[in-house]
Amino acid sequence: MSINPFKYKPLVAFSILAATTVYSPTLIASETEQFEIGKQKAKVCMTCHGADGISTQEPYPNLRGQKMGYLISSLKDYQTRERTSGLAVLMQQQADALSDQDIRDIAYFYSQLGNESQP
Numbered sequence: 554m555s556i557n558p559f560k561y562k563p564l565v566a567f568s569i570l571a572a573t574t575v576y577s578p579t580l581i582a583s584e585t586e587q588f589e590i591g592k593q594k595a596k597v598c599m600t601c602h603g604a605d606g607i608s609t610q611e612p613y614p615n616l617r618g619q620k621m622g623y624l625i626s627s628l629k630d631y632q633t634r635e636r637t638s639g640l641a642v643l644m645q646q647q648a649d650a651l652s653d654q655d656i657r658d659i660a661y662f663y664s665q666l667g668n669e670s671q672p
């Protein structure tokens with residue numbers, strides 16, 4: 554009884570595949586993850602800001618493709634009541650429900666939304 558030399562080929566092929574996929578930049582994987590987490594957390598925002606970040610109501614601003622830094626500072630301004638004009642009261646309530654991590658995840662999601670490189 555001899556060992557079939559072709560028997561372990563699939564294993565070799567798998568190892569090569571695993572080496573090239575698993576060791577590819579982990580940064581990309583974690584960014585995709587943050588996008589998905591942000592998307593889940595942003596569900597509540599979509600009622601007013603639109604399912605794709607483009608609002609259908611005149612008083613509600615678009616968030617799609619907005620700069621991450623601006624999104625974060627705006628949300629913090631609502632939390633600290635730095636921003637009070639117009640319909641800010643609506644946003645203050647929304648922002649109060651968010652942790653710093655939620656803000657980062659949601660801001661990342663909206664900043665990347667509409668970005669070509671995002672799957």
Ligand code: HEC
Pocket residue numbers: 594595597598599600601602612613614616623624627628636638639640641642643644647648651659
């Ligand atoms: C009840 C409707 C409503 C919901 C829900 C809502 N928003 Fe808003 N949002 C508004 C309104 C109205 C404004 C404009 C407020 C103002 O005049 O400052 C606004 C403004 C903003 C701004 C500032 C945009 C800019 O261009 O200055 C950000 C950022 C924002 N919302 C993020 C969010 C996020 C994130 C969520 C979900 C956690 C959310 N909003 C949920 C109504 C809503």
